[in-house]
Amino acid sequence: MLEQALGQLEKQLILSRTALLNTASLFREHMDKGLSGHESSLRMLPSHLGRPSGDENGIYLGLDLGGSHARVSLIKLDGNGRLEELCRQKQALVDSESGHDYRAESVTAEELFDFLAGLVQEVLTNPDTNPKLTTEVFLSRPIPLGFAFSFPFRQRKIDEGILLKWDKEVRTSGVVGKDVGQLLSAALQRRELHKLVKPAAIMNDTTATFLSAAYQDPGVDMASIIGTGHNTCYLERTAEKYPVSMIVNTESGNFSVAPRTEYDLRLDRESDNPGEQRFEKMLSGKYLGEIWRQISLDFSARGLLNPSEFPATWDRPYAVSGKDLAWVAAGNLSTGLQRIAQLLIKRSAQLVAAGLIGNIWHQDPRLAVRHTVAIDGSVYLEMPDYAPELRMALQEGLETKVNMVTVKAVKGGTLSGAVIAVAMVTSR
Ligand code: BGC
Numbered sequence: 001m002l003e004q005a006l007g008q009l010e011k012q013l014i015l016s017r018t019a020l021l022n023t024a025s026l027f028r029e030h031m032d033k034g035l036s037g038h039e040s041s042l043r044m045l046p047s048h049l050g051r052p053s054g055d056e057n058g059i060y061l062g063l064d065l066g067g068s069h070a071r072v073s074l075i076k077l078d079g080n081g082r083l084e085e086l087c088r089q090k091q092a093l094v095d096s097e098s099g100h101d102y103r104a105e106s107v108t109a110e111e112l113f114d115f116l117a118g119l120v121q122e123v124l125t126n127p128d129t130n131p132k133l134t135t136e137v138f139l140s141r142p143i144p145l146g147f148a149f150s151f152p153f154r155q156r157k158i159d160e161g162i163l164l165k166w167d168k169e170v171r172t173s174g175v176v177g178k179d180v181g182q183l184l185s186a187a188l189q190r191r192e193l194h195k196l197v198k199p200a201a202i203m204n205d206t207t208a209t210f211l212s213a214a215y216q217d218p219g220v221d222m223a224s225i226i227g228t229g230h231n232t233c234y235l236e237r238t239a240e241k242y243p244v245s246m247i248v249n250t251e252s253g254n255f256s257v258a259p260r261t262e263y264d265l266r267l268d269r270e271s272d273n274p275g276e277q278r279f280e281k282m283l284s285g286k287y288l289g290e291i292w293r294q295i296s297l298d299f300s301a302r303g304l305l306n307p308s309e310f311p312a313t314w315d316r317p318y319a320v321s322g323k324d325l326a327w328v329a330a331g332n333l334s335t336g337l338q339r340i341a342q343l344l345i346k347r348s349a350q351l352v353a354a355g356l357i358g359n360i361w362h363q364d365p366r367l368a369v370r371h372t373v374a375i376d377g378s379v380y381l382e383m384p385d386y387a388p389e390l391r392m393a394l395q396e397g398l399e400t401k402v403n404m405v406t407v408k409a410v411k412g413g414t415l416s417g418a419v420i421a422v423a424m425v426t427s428r
Helices: 002-013 017-035 109-124 131-139 180-190 205-216 262-270 278-283 285-301 322-332 335-363 378-382 386-404 414-426
Strands: 057-065 069-079 082-092 143-149 197-203 220-226 230-236 246-249 371-376 405-409
Touching: 002 285, 002 335, 017 335, 017 386, 057 109, 057 414, 069 109, 069 414, 082 109, 082 414, 109 180, 143 180, 143 205, 143 414, 180 197, 197 205, 197 414, 205 220, 205 230, 205 246, 205 371, 205 414, 220 335, 220 378, 230 278, 230 335, 262 278, 262 285, 278 285, 278 335, 285 322, 285 335, 285 378, 322 335, 322 378, 335 371, 335 386, 371 378, 378 386, 386 405
Parallel strands: 057 143, 143 197, 220 371, 371 405
Antiparallel strands: 057 069, 069 082, 220 230, 230 246
């Protein structure tokens, strides 16, 4: 009975080669449409940044705001792809002691940005920061700051970022529709830091990952995050509307036409933002645990699995995190539950591969040149078997041409990418 049900689940979840290629073609179509300004689930947002030379240098501040943490770092770029981190501060958006949650709707934009400005101040006043470098930095103030912002935003210039919508369940009030560059500048001013620090570049976290990988490897032409959320950017070389090559943020998490199961439909319906971020909801760390929980509960209700195996706390929606899922996939519960986890991991990797193939076809339909995609994010780096599954899915789609594609794991490149962007724009 269980074997049969798992077999059926596999048929529902796993993409045949035809479905994989079809998803890749649709992805490419949505890229083309989004780029030419037509209705598309892919926003194709220009970053106003190209590829770094690797020679960028200087001392800059990086700020990174993601779905769960904020980090600030002072980084020295030495050129030749080398850099040194001088000081770093990291804070969870939910305070572990007070439980205060900066992502909550009851929190205002001012409160969130005051918290970020506070982190910047902590780095600047940190006694661990090498004093000599601090003098050097202080003499050349204001220190330009690069802001890696892990949400979809539009920008007409490099130091602007108008938030289109929150995702990953962040809901802080008064930020959507506003320029996060201005909100940050105002918060720095409230702390009287404006003469010391100047926000100079804002970029999506995928763009920052691209820059940090390309600083060391000029072959990088795509970057993807497969973590709490999902997204991919790439170097657009051919679009007529850009005078030079430009990194474009596809916002691939919002891709809307991958084949969905009844479980995906339900998760989307019951989520905070129904209809949005459909691709992300099928494959990223924020949601994989919840899909697994829903399927497992369904199997238990059908008498196929024993619910007493679940930790009691897993009764609540979103109680199963990406980390829990990795634990299940590694074989810590029964094989039935493990198989469900493995199928979801495999499907996630297939979907990401379909998006990457569509992206490569857009850039280079015959796969005539080599492509390197830099990938960061907890799902890619920490989920058992994820990286080999992704490679296999790329191979299934591209067959022998898969040799033209290199996947490069990068860990925590956002802050260095943010400062590389600053070095690029301040030397323009
Ligand atoms: C956001 C993207 C971001 C991605 C990875 C998604 O939820 O929409 O802008 O790049 O997560 O953090």
